[in-house]
Amino acid sequence: MGGYLLKRVVSLLPVLLVVAVVDFIIIHLTPGDPASVILGAQATEEELAKLREQLGLNLPIYIRFFEWIGGLLQGDLGWSIFMDKPVTEAIWEHLGPTLSLTIMAEIIAILFAIPLGVMAANRRGTWMDQTFMTFALLGISLPSFWIGLNLILLFAVQLNWLPAAGYQPISNGLLNHFKYLIMPAISLGIMQGALIARMTRSSMLEVLNENYIRTAEAKGLKMWLVTYKHALRNAFIPILTVIGLSFATLIGGAVVTETVFNIPGIGKLIVNSVLRRDYEVIQGTVLMIAAAYVLINLIVDLLYAYIDPRVRYDKS
Amino acid sequence: METSSVTIATSQPVAPSRHHVRVAMNRFFANRLAVSGSILVLFITLICVLAPLLTSYDPLEMKVQDRLKPPSTSHWFGTDEFGRDVFTRVVYGSRISMGVGFSVVVITSIVGLLFGLYSAYYRRLDNFLMRINDGLMAFPAILLAIAILAALGPKMSNVIIALSVVYIPTVARAIRSVAITVREQTYIEAIHALGGKSWRVIWLHIAPNCLSPLIVQATFIFAYAVITEASLSFLGAGTPPPEPSWGNILNDGRTIMKQAWWMTVFPGLSIMITVLGLNLLGDGLRDLLDPHTNRAKK
C-alpha cells in the first residue's frame, strides 16, 4: 500500500509545477506596464518606479519566477497592494465562508445524486428513469447564478423567509449560519448534483451489464443485494473520479454564487481583486485553489486503492 | 464462438442497405433526444442570424422616458433602466453567446484532437503533455478565464482565447482516452505490419475513429462555454457593457430585480434553452455515435 501512496505523491510533483508555471505566466501576460495599470494614469513617475521596484518588475522574468517559487515554499504567496497585507492572510480571512458553502453544496449534491442515479439505473426505461433523466438534464443546463437569482426572488423577496444575501459565520449560531447558506448551497449543489447523478446512472448501467452481476443473480441473491453490494461498489470507482474532477467546477460555481449572494468568500476576493487589479492576490488565491484540486484528486486516488483491490495489488 | 451474453450474434449482414446516409438519417430521427436538441439549437441559431429582422429597435439606443417598462406589445420583454428594449438586447446577446461558444468549440476541437492524438500515439510525448493537461485542469474554468481576462483585458476575442485555454485539456483528455483504445485495436497493428507510416496510422486510422466521441464532446463543450461566458459577463469580467450579452443583461437586472423581474427572467431563459438544447443534442449524439454505451444505456 505504501508503494502505491508514494508513487501517487511523486507523480503529483510535475503537476504542481505546471500549476505554478501556468499561474505565474497568466498574471505576467499583462501587456503594457502593470504599475501604471494598477496606480492609474495620474500616478507620478516616482510612485510608479517605487511600485515597479516593489513588484520586482525590473528583474528578468525567470529570476522573478524563482523568487516567487522560493517564497511559495516558505508559505509566502505575495503581498496584497490593495489590502496592504500578505496574500496568505487575505486568503485565510475569506476561507471560512467558501469552505462551508462548498462542503454544504457537495453534501447536498452527493446525497441526492447517488441514490437517484442508482435508482434510475435500476429502473432503466421506466417513467421514473425518464423523469430522472429530464431533471438531471435540466440540472446541468441551468446556470447556478440564475438559480440563485430566482431563489432570492422567491424566498427572500416574495416569501421573505430567508435573507436575500449576506453571511453569518458559524460563531454566530449554527441556525443563523444555515439561514444564510441554504440558498447559495442549493443553487451551487444543483449543477454539481446533476453532473454526479448522470455519471452515477451511466456507471451503474455499465456495471449492471457485467457478467459477475449475472453470476450474483444466478446465486439467488435478492435484487437489492445485487445492486447495493455487488454493483454499487464497482460503479463507485468512476463516480469517485467525477466527484474529484468536478471539484474544479464546484469552486468555479462558488465564485459566481458568492457574488450573487454577497458572501465574503474566496470567490468574492478573487472577483474584487480582478476589478482592483490586485495581481498578487489573484495569483495567490488561484494557485491555492488549483493546489487544493490536486490534493483532492490525490485523496480520490487513494480511495481507489481502498475500493478496488486490483489497484492495491498491481504486482505484475 | 458462442457468446453466452444475450446479444444475438446475427451471423448474416442484417440489412445490407446501400445508402448508409439514409440509414444514419433514420436512426437520427428516431432518437428523441437528438431531434429535440437540434430543434432548440437551430431555433437559437436562427435568432442569432435573423436578429436584425426580428426587432426594429437598436440594442444600444437609450430612451430614458421608456425606462423600466414591463413587457408589452411594443416591448415584448419590457425595457431596462436606460429604456433599452430588453428583447432586442437578448436577441443580439445570442450572437455573443453562440459566437463565443462556436469559436471555442472549433479551437478546442482542433487543438484538443491534435494533443489527444499525438499524446496517445507517442508514449514519450504523452507523459509531458498529460502533466500539462492535468496542471491546466486544476484551475476551475471560470477562475482561469477571469485570470486570463484580467491580464489581457475584457474583449470578446480574449474571452474566446480564455475559454479555449480552459477547455482544450478536457477535449485532449477525452480524445486521448479514445485514441488509446483505438491504438490497441488489431487493425492498427495490421497497418504497421503492412508498412504503414505513422502519419497514415494516426490520420487515416486513429483520427477517423475519434471523430464520433469528438463530436459528442464538442457539443458538451459548447454548452459549458455558453454557461461560462454568461457567468463571466455576469461577474463583469466577460464581454464589457454596453455590448449586450446574456450575462451582463442579467447583471444589470440583478440590483433592480424586485421592480424589474423581466430583466433577469428572459436572459436566464435564453441561456437555459440554448444550454438545454446543446445537452440534449450531446446526449442524443452519444447514443447514436457511440455504439458501446448505447447498448448499455438501452
Add this chain to the structure above:
Amino acid sequence: MRLGAKEKTAVPLLQVSNLVKHFPIKRGYFQEKAYVKAVSNFSLKIYKGETYGLVGESGCGKSTTGRMILRLLAPTSGSVQYKGQDITHFSDEELRNARKEMQIIFQDPYSALNPRKQIGKAIAEPMSIFNLGEKRQHKQLVLDLLRKVGLQPEHYDRYPHEFSGGQRQRIVLARALAVNPAFIVCDEPVSALDVSIQSQILNLLQQLQEDFQLTYLFIAHDLSVVRHISDRVGVMYLGHLVEEAPTDALFSEPLHPYTRALLSAVPEPNPKKRKERIVLSSEVPSPIDLPKGCVFHPRCPQAIATCKEVVPVLQEMGTGHRVACHLVS
C-alpha cells in the same frame, strides 16, 4: 505432405535462431527489475511452400514469436533471416520490401478491420502504401481478390459491421494478398470462428497456398486444426520449443511428455474412444520466475533429478523429429 522429400536441400525461406523476448515489468522504484520471459532461445526453419504449425497453450509465447518474426516486436536477442538476409536490425526503411512479402492475419476478425473504412478501400490500402501500379487499377485488382476469397463484387463499398466473422476473415485475407506476399503468419485465424465457418476458412487458406505458392506459419492452440493444415509442427511450452516433427510423426508417436499430455487432453468427437487421460497436475508456472532446468519439470510425470538442473537442448531423433527432453535422448 507435398514437401516430404526435397525440402531439406533448399535455403529456408525463413530462419530464426535463438530468438529471445523478455518484457520488463515496472515494479515500484526500489524493487529490482523483473521480466516476463515470454520467449527463450527459440529457433526454427520454414521452407518455401510449407505450412509450419506452431502449437501451445495460452501464454506459451507463440504469438509473441510470430510478431517478432515480422519485426512488429523487437526481439531481446537472436536473429531473423528472411530469404538468407538478416533482417533483425533492419531500419524501417530497409524493412519495407521485406514487409511487402511477409504478411499477417489475426484471430479477432471483429477488430482486424477499420470500422470507418469501406472494405474495398481497406483491401486497396496496401497497394497504395507500396504504390503498386496506378490507382485506377486498384479497384479491379480488389474485385479479383474479393472473388478469390469467396466474396461478391457488390461487397466492395460495404462497411465491416455488415459482415459476419467468417466473411471478415476473408476480407483480412484479401488485404494480406493485395501485395502478393510470399509468407503469411496466421495467428489463430480460425479460433474465434464457428466450426462450420472454420472449415470454410481452412479450405480457403489451403486453396490460396496453392494458387499463390504461399508459405504459412500457422499459430493455434487447437491441435486438430494444426494437424489438419500443417506439414511440420512445433510444440511450445512457457516460451521454449519442446518438440518439432513432421505432422504424422508428431501425432502418431509424440516423444516429449508435455506433447503426450497435450494430445491425451484433447477431447475426441468419438464416445467409444474415451481414452485414459494424462492429467497434468497444478497450474502453468508464472513466466516471471521460470523453473530452473527444464521448464516443464514441475508438472512432468517422469521428471528426474537432471530435469531440475540442466536445460534440455533440442536433439535430432530421426528425419526432422527434434525433442528437448533428458529422458528421450
Add this chain to the structure above:
Amino acid sequence: MIHVPLLEVKNLRTTFSTELGQVTAVDGVSFQVDSGETVGLVGESGCGKSVTSLSILRLFRKHSGTRLTGEIFFEQKELLQSSMEELQEIRGNRISMIFQDPMSSLNPVYTVGNQIAESLMLHQKLSKKAAQEKTIEMLTLVGIPSPDKRVNDYPHQLSGGMRQRVMIAMGLCCQPKLLIADEPTTALDVTIQAQILDLMLDLQKQLQMGILLITHDLGVVAEVCDRVLVMYLGQIVEEASVETLFENPKHPYTIGLMKSIPTIDGKRGKKLHVIEGIVPSLHQIPKGCRFAPRCPLADEKCRQHPPDLFEIARLHQVRCWHHERIGVGGVAFGG
C-alpha cells in the same frame, strides 16, 4: 410409479425486442434432464443454446423486453410462473449455473471466499464462521491448493483454471440437484479443460446431480455427455444418446458438423467437408425447414413446410423430412 424427470422443459419460446423488432431466439424447445445424467446442448453461435439455459432461471435484464412462454418443471414446480422470491429460493440452491468466461464472472472487488460464503449464508442460513469453514471445505473439494490462503485472494490473483474451480465451488456449495454449465471450459486451455471436465464428472457422481452442459465443441460432448440435443437457429434439430448421435446421426446439419471438424487421428484428407452458406439471421428466418438453404438434400417440400421432430427410435428424434434416406445404408454424404 411413473418416472418424473428432474427437469422438464416443454415448448419453451424466448422472444427479445431489439432495435430491429421482435426476435425469437428460442422457438419451441422441449427436453428433459434426469438426476445423475449429463445432457449436452450443442450448436453454433446464435443457435439459442445459451438463451435456453438462461431462460430456465429467467436470468434476463428486467427491462430487456424478454418474453418467455411454455413450461419448465423442476421437482414438480413450474418455474416460468413462479414468483421472483420462489425462483430466488431455487437459484444457487437447487439449480446452479456456471458461465464461460472465468475472468469476468467473479466480482473483482470481493474475495473469492466472501462470494462463496454469501450463498451459504443466504440459502443454508449458516453463521459467518460456519460459512467460512464450509467455503474452505468446498475449495478443497474442487482441488484448489492451500485453500485456507486462497480463500482471501481476489479473483484477479487467480488463473483462469482456478477461477473456474471457484465458480464450481460457488455453484455446488448448497448441493444443488441440477447444474447448468454454459460453455464452462471454452475459455480454458485444453489441459486445464481436461481437469475441469473430470472434476465436474466426479462431483456429479458424489452429489447425484443432473448436468445441462452447453457447448459448441463436439469433442467435449463425446467425452462427457450421456444424451445430446443439437440446436440450429432456435430449434432442436436432433436428439439422441451420445453413442447413437456419433454412430448414426440422422440430421443433415449434425452430419455436416461432424464431417467439417478436423480430428486428432484418422485420415488427414485434403479438403474438409463444408456446410455451404452462413447461418441466416434471426430477423429473416427461412420459410419451411430452417436448414433448407444450406442442406444438400433440400427439396421443395423442405423449403415450404417446416418439419416436426419425428421420433425415429427410442430416445432418438430428428427434425427432417428425409431422415429415412440418411445415414448408415442411406445417402452417403459428400466430402
